[in-house]
Amino acid sequence: MIWLEIPKSLKPLADMAQQVGANVFRPISRKYDAAEHAYPKELDALASLMNGMNAAGSGAGAGAAAGAKDKKAKKERDPNEIINGANLATILGVEQLCWGDVGLMLSIPGQGLGNAAIAAVATPEQLERFGDKWAAMAITEPSAGSDSAAIQTTARLDGDEWVINGEKIFVTAGERADAVVVWATLDRNLGRAAIKSFVVEKGTPGMELIRLDKKMGIRASDTAVLSFSDCRIPKENILGSPEIDTKKGFAGVMQTFDNTRPMVAAMAIGVGRAALEHTRTLLAKEGIEVRYDQGVKSGSAIEAELRRMEAELEAARLLTLKAAWMADNRRPNSVEASMSKAKAGRTGTEIALRCVELCGAAGYSEDDLLEKWARDAKILDIFEGTQQIQLLIIARRLLGLTSAQLR
Amino acid sequence: MNYIQQHDGDRFAGVDRESEVNVLNQAMGISLRLLTKVAGSPLIERYGLNEPLNRLLRQGTEVGFEAASKAATAFKKVVKQDKPARVPTASDKPKLFDLTPTEEQEMMKETFERLAEELILPAIEKADENCEAPDEVLNAIHEMGLVSLTIPAELGGDSETRSPLTNLIALEALAKGDLGMALAAAAPLSVAAALVDFGTADQQGKYLPGLAGEEFVPAAIALIEPHPGFDPYQLRTRAHRKGSSFVLEGRKSFVPLAARAQLFLVAADVPGAGPRLFLVESGTPGLEVRNSPSMGARAAELGEIKLNSVEIDESALLGGDAGADYNLFIARGRTAISALAVGQSQAVLDYVIPYANEREAFGEPISHRQAVAFTIADIAIEVESMRVLMLRAGARTEYGEDIVREAHLAYLLAAQKSMQIGSHGVQLLGGHGFVKDHPVERFYRNLRAVGIADGGLYL
Numbered sequence: 001m002i003w004l005e006i007p008k009s010l011k012p013l014a015d016m017a018q019q020v021g022a023n024v025f026r027p028i029s030r031k032y033d034a035a036e037h038a039y040p041k042e043l044d045a046l047a048s049l050m051n052g053m054n055a056a057g058s059g060a061g062a063g064a065a066a067g068a069k070d071k072k073a074k075k076e077r078d079p080n081e082i083i084n085g086a087n088l089a090t091i092l093g094v095e096q097l098c099w100g101d102v103g104l105m106l107s108i109p110g111q112g113l114g115n116a117a118i119a120a121v122a123t124p125e126q127l128e129r130f131g132d133k134w135a136a137m138a139i140t141e142p143s144a145g146s147d148s149a150a151i152q153t154t155a156r157l158d159g160d161e162w163v164i165n166g167e168k169i170f171v172t173a174g175e176r177a178d179a180v181v182v183w184a185t186l187d188r189n190l191g192r193a194a195i196k197s198f199v200v201e202k203g204t205p206g207m208e209l210i211r212l213d214k215k216m217g218i219r220a221s222d223t224a225v226l227s228f229s230d231c232r233i234p235k236e237n238i239l240g241s242p243e244i245d246t247k248k249g250f251a252g253v254m255q256t257f258d259n260t261r262p263m264v265a266a267m268a269i270g271v272g273r274a275a276l277e278h279t280r281t282l283l284a285k286e287g288i289e290v291r292y293d294q295g296v297k298s299g300s301a302i303e304a305e306l307r308r309m310e311a312e313l314e315a316a317r318l319l320t321l322k323a324a325w326m327a328d329n330r331r332p333n334s335v336e337a338s339m340s341k342a343k344a345g346r347t348g349t350e351i352a353l354r355c356v357e358l359c360g361a362a363g364y365s366e367d368d369l370l371e372k373w374a375r376d377a378k379i380l381d382i383f384e385g386t387q388q389i390q391l392l393i394i395a396r397r398l399l400g401l402t403s404a405q406l407r
Numbered sequence: 408m409n410y411i412q413q414h415d416g417d418r419f420a421g422v423d424r425e426s427e428v429n430v431l432n433q434a435m436g437i438s439l440r441l442l443t444k445v446a447g448s449p450l451i452e453r454y455g456l457n458e459p460l461n462r463l464l465r466q467g468t469e470v471g472f473e474a475a476s477k478a479a480t481a482f483k484k485v486v487k488q489d490k491p492a493r494v495p496t497a498s499d500k501p502k503l504f505d506l507t508p509t510e511e512q513e514m515m516k517e518t519f520e521r522l523a524e525e526l527i528l529p530a531i532e533k534a535d536e537n538c539e540a541p542d543e544v545l546n547a548i549h550e551m552g553l554v555s556l557t558i559p560a561e562l563g564g565d566s567e568t569r570s571p572l573t574n575l576i577a578l579e580a581l582a583k584g585d586l587g588m589a590l591a592a593a594a595p596l597s598v599a600a601a602l603v604d605f606g607t608a609d610q611q612g613k614y615l616p617g618l619a620g621e622e623f624v625p626a627a628i629a630l631i632e633p634h635p636g637f638d639p640y641q642l643r644t645r646a647h648r649k650g651s652s653f654v655l656e657g658r659k660s661f662v663p664l665a666a667r668a669q670l671f672l673v674a675a676d677v678p679g680a681g682p683r684l685f686l687v688e689s690g691t692p693g694l695e696v697r698n699s700p701s702m703g704a705r706a707a708e709l710g711e712i713k714l715n716s717v718e719i720d721e722s723a724l725l726g727g728d729a730g731a732d733y734n735l736f737i738a739r740g741r742t743a744i745s746a747l748a749v750g751q752s753q754a755v756l757d758y759v760i761p762y763a764n765e766r767e768a769f770g771e772p773i774s775h776r777q778a779v780a781f782t783i784a785d786i787a788i789e790v791e792s793m794r795v796l797m798l799r800a801g802a803r804t805e806y807g808e809d810i811v812r813e814a815h816l817a818y819l820l821a822a823q824k825s826m827q828i829g830s831h832g833v834q835l836l837g838g839h840g841f842v843k844d845h846p847v848e849r850f851y852r853n854l855r856a857v858g859i860a861d862g863g864l865y866l
Contacts, residue, residue: 002508002798003500003504003802003806004795007502007504082503082505084503293734293737295636295861296815296819297637297861307816311816311819311820312820314796314816318799319792319795325506339791390784391780391781392784395774395780395781398756398760398784398787399763400764401764405775406774406775406780
């Protein structure tokens with residue numbers, strides 16, 4: 001039954017996330033933007049609150065770890081029954097939290113992107129061991145970003161242990177997390193099929209924090225450079241199968257993205273909505289209000305611009321909800337996940353930048369958060385697959401082309 | 408659950424029914440009624456349209472068969488009724504976010520996509536050239552129940568529950584063939600749907616049996632006006648009260664089937680009262696029509712009507728004193744135009760994909776180039792963006808939620824993106840896109856219409 005509204009059952013969760021965004025994040029938003037790399041200790045109290053939110057969402061979580069909890073429940077479900085589950089709940093929670101502050105959202109203990117990776121492919125034993133840990137994600141290397149098949153970090157089986165060697169950059173929450181999910185290749189000659197992900201717990205000898213990067217935005221979130229020299233982890237820490245299946249190729253590790261891309265899309269929607277709502281509030285004081293009961297060509301130029309941005313944002317939001325809904329109902333959603341990320345990434349950035357312009361010098365000044373949101377938004381069109389990578393994925397699928405044909 | 412009892416008894420009181428049962432019965436009922444109507448039609452076998460119908464029928468033949476004979480007797484010319492027949496929309500508001508169409512919606516989509524491909528496409532070149540929608544195409548679409556499924560049985564139709572969303576899905580499917588032809592096909596439906604929702608008992612009794620009849624009856628909403636910057640909330644067409652009459656003065660453009668419509672639903676401003684809708688029959692003194700061949704949407708037979716002191720009885724005011732909900736009228740028009748935009752934009756996407764894979768340049772298919780591939784990916788993203796906004800507004804309509812905001816946003820996005828998509832479609836084919844060997848130049852011209860039609864349909 002086609003219905004594109006937020007279900008009542010998930011509203012308490014979204015409301016609670018909005019409260020956190022408004023009352024926990026916003027008041028300290030500027031503080032941790034200025035004090036880059038300082039640990040936002042105010043967030044420690046949030047870890048337990050997030051668990052409360054998970055309970056409020058009828059078993060569905062607001063953060064990245066939510067998928068894990070849903071997985072247990074999946075077994076007994078009627079395959080034809082439509083559900084609104086953990087993926088949708090996550091989208092709603094993430095959007096609201098990022099409406100508060102995306103940098104701080106990325107710093108909530110226990111809600112790392114690595115958790116989504118674990119949730120997507122972990123065995124029950126691994127869920128038991130890692131399910132409650134804060135897990136960061138380490139994919140990018142100094143010479144391999146979008147081309148993640150070209151990573152150089154290696155994993156070699158030595159008895160009962162994997163031995164990891166290499167360097168990882170752009171690791172969100174890399175300093176603060178309890179564990180890092182590391183992409184490494186079992187054999188550089190076997191291409192993408194040989195790339196696997198491994199859970200490396202904090203404090204494992206051989207894993208070292210090199211430095212934290214200084215950034216334009218999401219400065220509350222620590223972005224680490226990690227090195228691995230003969231870093232030994234238990235054999236059981238590999239996520240997914242250790243077999244190198246050249247037919248299946250990248251599918252194993254890439255599967256994670258089907259869950260995390262809509263999440264990043266939700267982040268962009270949160271930031272974009274924050275900017276748009278705030279801009280509307282500021283402009284309302286100047287007597288500019290948005291009305292829908294008039295011709296689409298009527299009203300001032302600024303008003304028309306506000307409506308246009310709202311339409312774009314709404315479209316991005318619905319595409320994201322759709323991708324999450326498909327994941328909840330176990331329908332393949334790679335294309336939809338990429339569409340949501342592409343649309344939301346560019347829309348969030350465009351809206352945040354445009355809102356600064358519409359509000360003029362007030363929007364550009366650090367007296368207001370608009371300029372911060374415009375700095376924060378840009379990364380959301382980059383990490384978890386840039387705009388261009390999403391377009392490649394969508395185009396290859398639509399056109400039926402391989403990565404060798406459409407490069 | 409006994410289907411017969413539900414059908415003959417309290418048909419619309421099913422608030423506490425299992426919604427699944429409800430949907431299945433609705434779909435089955437509709438397929439039965441459709442089949443009864445069209446069983447003799449050569450279209451059915453020629454185009455294999457019996458497949459989607461039969462599939463639904465197989466699901467519950469033993470409980471559903473009686474409805475067919477009942478529906479078949481439901482054609483009369485004039486119907487007297489004491490009070491207006493309102494067809495209820497769906498009653499149980501869904502509890503979950505969901506994008507699963509009902510069986511009925513899937514059937515409609517499949518049927519009308521087939522019609523678009525098998526009937527509209529072969530006829531479109533001539534129709535576009537001559538600004539003429541062939542009767543056999545309009546009649547075929549009509550035969551498939553596009554209008555009658557919205558009109559209640561007591562007034563000659565086949566409708567038990569009114570589903571604006573299903574109509575939107577059907578319209579999107581038709582527009583994959585041609586936006587203009589779909590606009591023409593949906594024009595009488597729009598007048599009928601407005602009569603069902605707002606008409607008085609007499610207005611319904613007078614017009615709906617005719618519109619529901621076996622032949623396609625041309626009728627259209629006349630909303631748009633020819634001046635630049637048209638705003639449906641600031642109509643220049645006026646209706647002045649004069650005793651027990653109204654006198655209409657003004658001009659309307661972008662009216663589908665204008666030259667041959669037998670009935671117009673004219674939007675005019677009543678000074679002091681605001682916008683109202685009037686039923687104006689062709690042949691009314693002072694009413695002039697002319698063809699207005701346009702850049703695109705030519706198969707819609709667009710035209711203008713001129714109202715020179717057209718005096719009509721106050722009984723022609725849609726809905727009588729209570730009037731019609733004008734906000735809803737405009738919002739639903741915007742949603743419907745969005746559905747046209749989605750269908751025609753999808754046609755662009757469906758055409759450029761194989762083209763880009765087959766056309767070679769610099770020694771390989773042009774689809775291997777990012778400049779081409781990314782444009783196609785963008786088209787796909789925006790078609791889907793338009794579609795989810797349209798569906799959201801449509802679903803809210805279905806369950807009586809306010810849609811003024813949602814329809815505005817859906818239409819706004821549709822107007823902007825569909826124009827870009829039309830332009831991309833031609834660009835991707837280069838010079839070949841500019842010549843009439845390929846349909847993309849028609850899509851380009853048609854899609855420019857989306858931004859012009861700020862309302863003008865009603866599903």
